[in-house]
Amino acid sequence: xxxxxxxxxxxxxxxxxxxxxxxxxxxxxxxxxxxxxxxxxxxxxxxxxxxxxxxxxxxxxxxxxxxxxxxxxxxxxxxxxxxxxxxxxxxxxxxxxxxxxxxxxxxxxxxxxxxxxxxxxxxxxxxxxxxxxxxxxxxxxxxxxxxxxxxxxxxxxxxxxxxxxxxxxxxxxxxxxxxxxxxxxxxxxxxxxxxxxxxxxxxxxxxxxxxxxxxxxxxxxxxxxxxxxxxxxxxxxxxxxxxxxxxxxxxxxxxxxxxxxxxxxxxxxxxxxxxxxxxxxxxxxxxxxxxxxxxxxxxxxxxxxxxxxxxxxxxxxxxxxxxxxxxxxxxxxxxxxxxxxxxxxxxxxxxxxxxxxxxxxxxxxxxxxxxxxxxxxxxxxxxxxxxxxxxxxxxxxxxxxxxxxxxxxxxxxxxxxxxxxxxxxxxxxxxxxxxxxxxxxxxxxxxxxxxxxxxxxxxxxxxxxxxxxxxxxxxxxxxxxxxxxxxxxxxxxxxxxxxxxxxxxxxxxxxxxxxxxxxxxxxxxxxxxxxxxxxxxxxxxxxxxxxxxxxxxxxxxxxxxxxxxxxxxxxxxxxxxxxxxxxxxxxxxxxxxxxxxxxxxxxxxxxxxxxxxxxxxxxxxxxxxxxxxxxxxxxxxxxxxxxxxxxxxxxxxxxxxxxxxxxxxxxxxxxxxxxxxxxxxxxxxxxxxxxxxxxxxxxxxxxxxxxxxxxxxxxxxxxxxxxxxxxxxxxxxxxxxxxxxxxxxxxxxxxxxxxxxxxxxxxxxxxxxxxxxxxxxxxxxxxxxxxxxxxxxxxxxxxxxxxxxxxxxxxxxxxxxxxxxxxxxxxxxxxxxxxxxxxxxxxxxxxxxxxxxxxxxxxxxxxxxxxxxx
Numbered sequence: 001x002x003x004x005x006x007x008x009x010x011x012x013x014x015x016x017x018x019x020x021x022x023x024x025x026x027x028x029x030x031x032x033x034x035x036x037x038x039x040x041x042x043x044x045x046x047x048x049x050x051x052x053x054x055x056x057x058x059x060x061x062x063x064x065x066x067x068x069x070x071x072x073x074x075x076x077x078x079x080x081x082x083x084x085x086x087x088x089x090x091x092x093x094x095x096x097x098x099x100x101x102x103x104x105x106x107x108x109x110x111x112x113x114x115x116x117x118x119x120x121x122x123x124x125x126x127x128x129x130x131x132x133x134x135x136x137x138x139x140x141x142x143x144x145x146x147x148x149x150x151x152x153x154x155x156x157x158x159x160x161x162x163x164x165x166x167x168x169x170x171x172x173x174x175x176x177x178x179x180x181x182x183x184x185x186x187x188x189x190x191x192x193x194x195x196x197x198x199x200x201x202x203x204x205x206x207x208x209x210x211x212x213x214x215x216x217x218x219x220x221x222x223x224x225x226x227x228x229x230x231x232x233x234x235x236x237x238x239x240x241x242x243x244x245x246x247x248x249x250x251x252x253x254x255x256x257x258x259x260x261x262x263x264x265x266x267x268x269x270x271x272x273x274x275x276x277x278x279x280x281x282x283x284x285x286x287x288x289x290x291x292x293x294x295x296x297x298x299x300x301x302x303x304x305x306x307x308x309x310x311x312x313x314x315x316x317x318x319x320x321x322x323x324x325x326x327x328x329x330x331x332x333x334x335x336x337x338x339x340x341x342x343x344x345x346x347x348x349x350x351x352x353x354x355x356x357x358x359x360x361x362x363x364x365x366x367x368x369x370x371x372x373x374x375x376x377x378x379x380x381x382x383x384x385x386x387x388x389x390x391x392x393x394x395x396x397x398x399x400x401x402x403x404x405x406x407x408x409x410x411x412x413x414x415x416x417x418x419x420x421x422x423x424x425x426x427x428x429x430x431x432x433x434x435x436x437x438x439x440x441x442x443x444x445x446x447x448x449x450x451x452x453x454x455x456x457x458x459x460x461x462x463x464x465x466x467x468x469x470x471x472x473x474x475x476x477x478x479x480x481x482x483x484x485x486x487x488x489x490x491x492x493x494x495x496x497x498x499x500x501x502x503x504x505x506x507x508x509x510x511x512x513x514x515x516x517x518x519x520x521x522x523x524x525x526x527x528x529x530x531x532x533x534x535x536x537x538x539x540x541x542x543x544x545x546x547x548x549x550x551x552x553x554x555x556x557x558x559x560x561x562x563x564x565x566x567x568x569x570x571x572x573x574x575x576x577x578x579x580x581x582x583x584x585x586x587x588x589x590x591x592x593x594x595x596x597x598x599x600x601x602x603x604x605x606x607x608x609x610x611x612x613x614x615x616x617x618x619x620x621x622x623x624x625x626x627x628x629x630x631x632x633x634x635x636x637x638x639x640x641x642x643x644x645x646x647x648x649x650x651x652x653x654x655x656x657x658x659x660x661x662x663x664x665x666x667x668x669x670x671x672x673x674x675x676x677x678x679x680x681x682x683x684x685x686x687x688x689x690x691x692x693x694x695x696x697x698x699x700x701x702x703x704x705x706x707x708x709x710x711x712x713x714x715x716x717x718x719x720x721x722x723x724x725x726x727x728x729x730x731x732x733x734x735x736x737x738x739x740x741x742x743x744x745x746x747x748x749x750x751x752x753x754x755x756x757x758x759x760x761x762x763x764x765x766x767x768x769x770x771x772x773x774x775x776x777x778x779x780x781x782x783x784x785x786x787x788x789x790x791x792x793x794x795x796x797x798x799x800x801x802x803x804x805x806x807x808x809x810x811x812x813x814x815x816x817x818x819x820x821x822x823x824x825x826x827x828x829x830x831x832x833x834x835x836x837x838x839x840x841x842x843x844x845x846x847x848x849x850x851x852x853x854x855x856x857x858x859x860x861x862x863x864x865x866x867x868x869x870x
Contacts, residue, residue, distance in 0.1 A: 003082025051092035111136030190268030267302030297328035322389025358383030362481035400434035496546030497539035569608025594862030629855035655692015739771030
């Protein structure tokens with residue numbers, strides 16, 4: 001959206017000049033059922049360090065009716081432009097500003113989002129303000145270091161509930177007057193209102209009593225497993241308060257499952273919003289419950305790190321998100337009676353692979369990124385900010401010690417409560433508790449980009465005894481276009497030696513790979529000797545970065561790789577399996593392992609994989625590899641091989657198990673022969689069954705979408721399925737199915753609804769894009785490459801950030817893996833003059849095509865070397 005940026009320099013100047021005391025915000029949302037605009041009245045009290053100087057306050061609104069500064073009326077036509085209200089001649093000391101505006105409800109998930117549930121035709125609203133969208137609801141100094149108290153008064157339709165950061169008052173004549181909040185940043189204030197269903201409880205310990213609430217739409221109430229959500233929440237309260245040694249800092253804790261939410265959740269102080277897809281309408285695997293629990297704990301951790309103590313500016317966003325990610329995973333791993341003590345396996349399997357992928361894009365950047373303005377931060381909620389940052393925090397904990405880390409965190413919270421900080425404040429506290437100088441560590445880990453590669457160099461004698469062991473560290477060149485230089489870093493890692501406990505079939509033999517030896521050490525520089533392993537028998541598998549303490553690509557030595565290829569599924573523990581799977585996937589993406597060989601590896605080991613999250617990741621990775629990284633001439637044969645395997649596993653998995661459900665979804669995503677598609681149809685209409693498989697609402701839609709994508713189902717069948725599921729989720733699934741149909745008309749209709757019109761709500765637009773792009777429709781989609789480059793800049797310039805980013809990333813021709821796609825991208829980048837944020841997104845997408853071309857070449861070469869493909 002034009003005219004809505006804010007630079008760091010402007011924010012620093014404003015923070016130097018102003019101290020904000022309080023906001024009183026009066027919103028008339030009585031017309032929320034109808035939508036349109038609403039009256040917003042903001043009174044801000046702030047102090048200025050100087051007199052007679054000018055500043056500005058932020059506001060994005062269709063109209064401003066009144067601006068009064070220190071009793072003087074200012075002409076809105078003169079002072080309001082784009083997203084700012086100019087404040088000329090503010091006084092030294094106390095100033096009072098009143099702004100009356102007409103603000104707009106949105107359907108983009110930014111500002112005050114309004115949604116109508118097709119089940120009950122009721123409106124449900126919530127705010128989403130991070131990064132800069134409080135200004136869409138009230139006039140605000142929109143930067144994290146201008147904290148204040150916030151007092152909301154809201155007029156709402158009769159019978160509705162209104163939730164905010166402060167405890168919910170009793171309404172008087174449909175007016176809800178909340179007490180002021182503690183000092184917090186604008187972006188963590190919140191309002192949620194509508195006829196929501198709620199369940200209440202309380203967290204109590206040692207005289208502390210915190211009211212807990214869970215909210216969702218009434219149409220989801222039957223699926224709301226509030227007991228499980230409260231259990232995870234209480235676990236988080238227990239663990240975080242002990243580790244942080246600081247009581248929960250707000251008066252209540254509500255969690256609100258809201259519709260059409262763009263992210264996973266948002267850490268509004270005391271009023272966390274969570275995407276309502278986490279209220280599961282159908283059977284899901286335990287991996288989904290684990291991810292939901294991590295999200296719940298992530299947002300709870302933010303109440304301390306982010307809300308109580310907040311970054312000065314968005315360059316420390318990484319620390320905000322990384323800390324919440326690290327501590328949420330650690331809580332799952334270490335809290336007493338946790339349901340997910342294997343959470344570091346999930347972290348290695350999902351978060352780390354996201355980080356490695358992001359860190360190899362041309363847009364890679366240091367964890368502590370240079371954030372010059374809001375445009376920069378809006379595209380920086382990425383795998384480096386969240387996943388690499390959390391990986392490096394895990395490394396920091398290993399480096400300074402867990403007890404020392406949390407003692408530093410405790411001192412940090414006590415010193416900076418309700419204030420703002422920089423990274424140096426946390427590092428200073430950690431240096432004090434650990435005795436470690438973190439200057440070099442910080443410079444090499446946080447202020448440089450890229451990934452190191454660790455390789456073992458092993459020599460043995462004729463008896464298989466290790467005579468020499470060293471770890472070689474490499475710093476590969478950064479991707480073309482990336483800023484910075486390759487950097488060798490200090491790593492605290494473990495080395496694990498694994499052997500088969502007893503061969504399977506021998507008396508009492510499990511055939512499991514178990515760790516017989518573990519050495520933990522500091523690796524620094526190009527070559528690090530490991531004398532502790534000299535003189536020990538060579539193990540079948542030697543695994544660097546065992547326990548996943550550091551952030552690095554790991555390569556196996558030749559002997560270990562050969563053994564793992566035959567026995568990957570035999571590791572007794574889930575984490576070393578996940579590390580080996582991740583290494584194999586990384587080698588495939590790097591064109592070091594041919595796609596056909598990766599497929600063979602997965603097929604040989606996935607049947608023994610017990611961790612359902614790993615199984616589901618492998619499903620996604622295999623499909624990506626075969627569709628994008630395989631020799632195009634071999635693609636169909638490899639797809640047939642994979643699809644046959646998915647069906648075999650579906651039939652052989654235990655009835656009603658998570659594995660059975662996961663294999664059913666994997667089969668549905670790639671079924672291709674007439675017999676396989678007949679089976680999908682038969683499972684839908686009940687003519688076919690698989691013992692123990694419940695073909696419930698969500699699974700039905702995955703079958704319908706596949707049958708639509710291959711041309712078996714059309715409008716009549718899609719409409720019939722929607723009649724069974726006339727819900728918001730059903731609307732989205734139907735939109736995906738319609739856009740997936742393999743006809744020129746269906747594609748043109750989908751494209752027009754997203755690109756040529758801006759009427760779709762965010763969630764429906766996302767659903768249409770998801771259906772439009774189909775691997776098996778490359779020829780049908782080919783004309784849209786040129787259309788994309790003709791349209792994308794106009795879309796970016798005219799839509800809100802969230803809506804524009806969905807289109808820019810989702811409709812990029814990623815399935816057209818060709819030199820022509822690269823050439824057209826390069827031509828556009830050279831001529832279109834996009835802003836930095838859009839240029840980054842397009843460059844990242846281009847990098848995916850370039851990587852796929854290299855991987856395809858490697859797979860083609862492997863086919864030439866082994867003509868049978870075996």
